[in-house]
Structures are given as structure tokens and as C-alpha cells.
Amino acid sequence: xxxxVECVPNFSEGRDHNIIEAIxxxxxxxxxxxLVSYEPDIDYNRTVVTLIGDAEAIIEAIPEFVGWxxxxxxxxxxxxxxxxxxxxxxxxxxPLEDTTVEECVGFANTLAQIISSRFSIPVFMYxxxxxxxxxxxxxxxxxxxxxGMKTKILDPxxxxxxxxxxxxxxxxxxxxxxxxxxxxxxxxxxxxxEKVAERLARTIRQSSGGFQHIQAGPAYLEQRGHVQVxxxxxxxxxxxxxxxxxxxxxxxxxxxxxxxSAEIIGLIPKEALTDSLKYYYATQDRKFLSxxxxxxxxxxxxxxxxxxxxxxxxxxxxYLE
Amino acid sequence: xxxxVECVPNFSEGRDHNIIEAIxxxxxxxxxxxLVSYEPDIDYNRTVVTLIGDAEAIIEAIPEFVGWxxxxxxxxxxxxxxxxxxxxxxxxxxPLEDTTVEECVGFANTLAQIISSRFSIPVFMYxxxxxxxxxxxxxxxxxxxxxGMKTKILDPxxxxxxxxxxxxxxxxxxxxxxxxxxxxxxxxxxxxxEKVAERLARTIRQSSGGFQHIQAGPAYLEQRGHVQVxxxxxxxxxxxxxxxxxxxxxxxxxxxxxxxSAEIIGLIPKEALTDSLKYYYATQDRKFLSxxxxxxxxxxxxxxxxxxxxxxxxxxxxYLE
Numbered sequence: 322x323x324x325x326v327e328c329v330p331n332f333s334e335g336r337d338h339n340i341i342e343a344i345x346x347x348x349x350x351x352x353x354x355x356l357v358s359y360e361p362d363i364d365y366n367r368t369v370v371t372l373i374g375d376a377e378a379i380i381e382a383i384p385e386f387v388g389w390x391x392x393x394x395x396x397x398x399x400x401x402x403x404x405x406x407x408x409x410x411x412x413x414x415x416p417l418e419d420t421t422v423e424e425c426v427g428f429a430n431t432l433a434q435i436i437s438s439r440f441s442i443p444v445f446m447y448x449x450x451x452x453x454x455x456x457x458x459x460x461x462x463x464x465x466x467x468x469g470m471k472t473k474i475l476d477p478x479x480x481x482x483x484x485x486x487x488x489x490x491x492x493x494x495x496x497x498x499x500x501x502x503x504x505x506x507x508x509x510x511x512x513x514x515e516k517v518a519e520r521l522a523r524t525i526r527q528s529s530g531g532f533q534h535i536q537a538g539p540a541y542l543e544q545r546g547h548v549q550v551x552x553x554x555x556x557x558x559x560x561x562x563x564x565x566x567x568x569x570x571x572x573x574x575x576x577x578x579x580x581x582s583a584e585i586i587g588l589i590p591k592e593a594l595t596d597s598l599k600y601y602y603a604t605q606d607r608k609f610l611s612x613x614x615x616x617x618x619x620x621x622x623x624x625x626x627x628x629x630x631x632x633x634x635x636x637x638x639x640y641l642e
Numbered sequence: 643x644x645x646x647v648e649c650v651p652n653f654s655e656g657r658d659h660n661i662i663e664a665i666x667x668x669x670x671x672x673x674x675x676x677l678v679s680y681e682p683d684i685d686y687n688r689t690v691v692t693l694i695g696d697a698e699a700i701i702e703a704i705p706e707f708v709g710w711x712x713x714x715x716x717x718x719x720x721x722x723x724x725x726x727x728x729x730x731x732x733x734x735x736x737p738l739e740d741t742t743v744e745e746c747v748g749f750a751n752t753l754a755q756i757i758s759s760r761f762s763i764p765v766f767m768y769x770x771x772x773x774x775x776x777x778x779x780x781x782x783x784x785x786x787x788x789x790g791m792k793t794k795i796l797d798p799x800x801x802x803x804x805x806x807x808x809x810x811x812x813x814x815x816x817x818x819x820x821x822x823x824x825x826x827x828x829x830x831x832x833x834x835x836e837k838v839a840e841r842l843a844r845t846i847r848q849s850s851g852g853f854q855h856i857q858a859g860p861a862y863l864e865q866r867g868h869v870q871v872x873x874x875x876x877x878x879x880x881x882x883x884x885x886x887x888x889x890x891x892x893x894x895x896x897x898x899x900x901x902x903s904a905e906i907i908g909l910i911p912k913e914a915l916t917d918s919l920k921y922y923y924a925t926q927d928r929k930f931l932s933x934x935x936x937x938x939x940x941x942x943x944x945x946x947x948x949x950x951x952x953x954x955x956x957x958x959x960x961y962l963e
Contacts, residue, residue, distance in 0.1 A: 524885065527854060529880065530853065530854040530877060530881055531853060531854065532851065532852060532853065532854075533848060533851040533852065556851060559850065559851025564889075564892075564893075567892050568885075568889060568892075571889075571892070574925040575921050575924035575925050577927075600896050603895075603896035603897070604896050606898070
């Protein structure tokens with residue numbers, strides 16, 4: 322078995338089922354990696370694909386996937402709420418297991434070389450694979466989007482890292498990079514008052530003096546009719562979920578609002594859940610067994626931290642067997 | 643009324659009552675500032691003096707205080723557990739009320755100029771008044787102490803900021819600087835196990851991923867027979883005491899140890915206590931009145947956060963009337 326990574330290509334079609342299926346097809350039932358999920362969003366007109374497995378197998382499969390996007394998507398006729406500059410817009414590699422972030426930077430460069438030479442698509446290296454500080458931030462690269470990139474790419478500051486300074490006429494350009502694993506964790510608050518969520522977010526986020534590895538802000542969930550504290554946990558080992566959950570509950574007491582439930586967006590490593598179970602078990606003098614099954618992790622974590630939709634499908638280790 | 647500051651000179655005598663009183667005398671009963679306290683420590687052989695009031699009045703009085711230290715202390719015959727390089731070892735200015743830290747840097751330089759020219763004492767500017775990055779840290783300047791400073795000061799890297807590169811033969815050298823107000827806050831844990839205090843400290847300190855403005859470590863209190871989490875709260879507005887207290891209590895549950903009490907070392911601004919009272923009042927739907935007296939702040943804060951020795955003498959505002 323080679324180097325294990327998560328890879329999350331985003332492509333700019335979230336409405337036409339036939340097109341989505343055709344583009345996705347080369348990623349299905351491959352040996353060496355698993356297609357964990359693909360989630361089209363109608364408003365965004367965009368699909369997020371999650372792959373887990375051997376980096377070399379993923380790098381071998383992605384060009385065919387990109388080839389179908391080249392054939393089937395024309396950004397000159399694309400609308401949607403999410404900013405985009407490419408038919409395949411961004412491809413990040415995330416280290417899992419014993420893989421390092423430096424190795425992921427290597428995989429990103431290998432893939433960038435293939436994509437740019439095979440399809441004449443300009444590639445920007447971003448996040449931890451960025452070669453210039455202005456390119457660490459994806460929104461910074463993507464500013465101006467497909468339409469603006471035609472001229473932006475001529476600016477000496479914005480020459481692509483691979484390929485010629487000229488967008489592909491229908492595909493545009495793509496960002497390829499490496500980033501660390503983060504946990505997207507949201508806590509539901511039983512109120513419609515977004516100010517309460519903003520104040521709670523401030524108590525725990527790094528930028529307001531809170532925990533070191535937390536980004537947090539308020540969100541209003543129209544359909545569910547309540548607010549959330551929506552978070553990225555950038556280091557789940559140093560800022561474990563139970564501590565965030567308990568701190569938010571403690572702070573919420575002053576606003577007399579109920580902290581009702583929580584959700585994980587995307588995937589979560591098993592350890593991020595078991596670390597928190599260990600806390601709750603210790604408070605109750607329960608013995609924690611490292612042989613606990615994924616099913617039991619889900620039911621126990623749901624009991625202690627009120628997840629409303631946790632399942633083993635969200636646990637990375639499920640895809641590593 | 644001029645610019646209000648706290649000034650905390652430390653001098654290197656903590657045993658001989660007569661010498662301590664003679665050195666302190668010029669700081670007693672002066673108009674413009676108050677001598678809040680002076681606390682000799684026998685083991686350290688050192689006395690910490692706390693002054694609060696008008697910066698200009700303090701700057702006018704300190705040279706006479708330094709003059710007595712020059713006459714009465716000879717570091718060639720000084721022993722004690724605390725590192726020291728001068729008979730008066732360090733003089734920090736701390737902004738209070740509407741004073742800025744930049745103004746305190748100015749006061750530190752004014753005093754440094756006077757001390758070095760009047761007594762031929764070399765002065766190092768430190769903390770926020772440092773002129774070189776190596777001089778931000780006082781322990782870094784003081785390394786080698788009185789004995790080592792004789793040669794260290796000849797090193798081009800360690801030329802003093804004021805005065806000649808030559809220590810005063812009996813006094814040594816002094817560090818003068820500016821720093822922000824911090825709250826020294828300790829939480830008592832009913833165990834002798836220092837590892838528990840270390841683990842609790844790690845959950846909240848910035849350097850281990852915790853709150854942004856907290857330095858924390860474990861301590862064992864020999865005489866009291868239990869451990870503490872000992873902390874510097876560098877920004878009490880962003881990391882309020884109630885949040886630290888409640889987080890430590892939550893974390894302590896996993897070790898089945900009781901969080902029994904807490905203490906403030908030195909002074910605390912009123913707002914650091916009332917901010918926490920506002921939290922507890924809100925959780926109980928009690929109305930907080932901003933007209934609350936200092937006595938009531940002490941008794942209420944003691945009730946909610948178990949201070950074991952809080953009194954109005956510890957509240958800065960007592961000295962600002």
C-alpha cells in the first residue's frame with residue numbers, strides 16, 4: 322500500500338445529473354482508492370467529490386475525470402452562487418495516516434504537471450503548495466473568477482505555476498494544492514438570534530482570543546429555523562471537540578438558549594471522536610476500550626455530544642480498511 | 643491629574659528590616675501617587691514594591707529611592723534564590739486608565755536617563771521598551787546576573803541602552819521598561835499530583851493550543867499541601883476569569899479532583915471581576931448594577947469563583963480615588 326491521502330476535487334456542475342455522472346464515472350470502482358462521496362449543490366452549481374486512498378492511484382485516475390469536465394462544461398455559459406475559475410475548480414490533497422504534508426505538496430505538483438501539459442490548462446499551486454504568499458489563499462487566486470482570469474493571468478504577478486499565461490477557452494484554470502486535515506464542526510443553538518451565535522463564536526475562536534486552532538462564526542439555517550456556531554477545527558488533537566462543546570454550553574447559559582445538537586460536515590478522523598469519548602468516560606469512571614467498533618463510536622459520541630446525523634460513513638477510517 | 647500608571651520596582655533586599663524601611667521611605671506619603679504595598683521575601687532576599695498614581699510624581703520620587711539602594715546594598719555580598727543583576731533590579735511601568743503603553747515607554751526612558759546620569763548606573767530597556775529583540779525578555783538580559791554582567795556588558799551585543807558599558811561596582815545594572823497589565827490568577831486543585839495541574843494547565847494555555855492570552859503551568863504549594871494551576875492572564879478582557887475557572891472545573895472532572903479555590907497575586911482591575919460577575923448574574927437572571935461597591939464586588943466574586951483571599955486592597959481602583 323502506498324501513501325494514503327484524501328483528495329477533494331470540486332467541479333463546476335451541480336444541476337445536470339447526466340453531466341455529473343459522466344464526469345464522475347472515471348472515479349468509480351477503481352482499485353487503490355475509494356469514491357467516498359460526491360455532493361452536487363444546485364444553488365452553487367458545483368459538486369464536491371471526496372476520494373480516499375493511495376495517492377498514485379488517485380493521480381492516475383484524475384486526468385480522465387478532468388478530460389470529461391473539459392468536454393462537458395463550458396464556463397462561458399455557467400452560473401451559480403459559488404465563485405469559480407475552472408470547470409474543475411480546485412483539487413486539494415490532504416495527508417492521512419503516515420503521509421506528510423510535504424508528500425502531498427509533491428503529489429499536487431505531479432498532478433499539476435500532467436493536467437497542464439495534457440489539456441493546456443494553466444494551474445495555480447495554492448494553500449501549503451503555494452510558491453508565493455499571495456497564492457496561499459484560494460479566494461485570492463480566484464478573485465475575478467473565470468471571466469476576470471482572461472486578463473488577470475497576463476499580469477506578471479499572476480502567471481500560472483504550470484502552463485502558459487492563457488486560460489483554456491471553455492475550462493478556465495485550476496488550483497491544485499495541499500492542506501492539512503480539518504474538522505468542520507457545527508453546533509446548533511435553539512434561537513433565531515444570530516447575535517447570540519456571533520457572541521458564542523467569539524468566545525472560542527482564535528481571532529477573538531479563544532482557542533488557538535478554531536475558526537468560528539455564526540450562521541442562520543433558513544430551513545431548520547435556528548442559528549449555528551459554524552467552525553473549522555484546524556487541530557482536533559489540541560482543541561478536542563468535547564472542550565468546544567462544553568465551552569459553548571457553558572457560555573450559552575448566560576443567554577438562556579439551549580444547545581440542542583451538533584453536526585460534522587464532510588469527514589472526521591476516528592481519533593477526533595474517541596479523544597472526546599475518553600473525556601466523558603473518565604468523568605463517569607467508565608473504562609474506555611480501544612477495541613471499540615465504529616458503530617459504537619457513533620452511538621456513544623452521539624449520546625455525549627448530541628450529533629444529529631453522525632454515521633460511520635463520516636469516519637475516515639471506514640475507507641481505510 | 644496627569645497620566646496614571648502602576649510602577650513595580652523590585653530591589654535586592656528582603657531580609658534586613660531597617661535597610662528595607664530606609665530604601666522605601668522616599669516612596670511613603672507622597673502626593674500624586676500611593677505606595678500600595680511592599681512585600682519582602684526572605685528566600686528571594688528581594689522586595690517587590692507597588693506604586694500607583696501620576697507617572698511624573700513617581701518619576702520624581704524614584705531617584706531618591708534608588709539613591710538609598712546605592713548606599714545600602716552591595717551585591718558583592720548578596721545571596722538569594724531570585725536571579726538579580728542590580729540593587730534595584732527592575733522597574734516596569736504599566737499603563738492604567740487612559741494611559742497608553744507608548745506613554746509608559748516614554749516614562750521608562752525619562753527615568754532611565756535620570757538614573758544612569760545621576761548614579762553612573764547602566765540601564766537596559768526591556769519588555770515593550772526594548773530596543774532590540776533580545777532585550778524583550780528580562781531573564782535574557784539578566785542571564786549571568788550581577789557576577790556575570792561585569793564581562794557581559796563589554797560584549798557589543800550587550801552594551802547598555804543608557805550609561806557606559808561598565809556596571810556600578812556595588813549596585814550593578816538595572817532594567818527599566820514598560821509592559822501591559824496582566825492578572826496573576828491561580829486556581830487550587832485538591833491533589834498533591836503535579837501531573838494533574840500540568841494537564842489542566844495545558845488545556846488552557848496558549849502554547850499548548852488553549853486560550854490566546856493565557857500562560858499557565860503547574861505549581862506545588864508545600865505549606866498548603868496541594869497543587870495549583872498558576873497563570874498569567876495577559877488580556878483579561880478577551881480571556882475573562884469566569885471562562886478560565888469554568889473550563890478548569892470542566893476539565894478537572896476527568897481526573898476526579900476538586901477545584902477548591904483561587905487567588906489573585908498582586909493587583910486586579912475592577913473590570914476583570916465585574917466582567918465575570920456579569921456572566922454569573924446573567925446565568926441566574928440577576929440584574930447587574932454598575933453602581934456595585936468594591937466591597938460587594940469582592941464578596942460576590944468570592945461567592946462565584948471561590949477566591950480565598952480577595953479583598954478590596956487587591957483592586958486597582960481602590961488606589962485611584
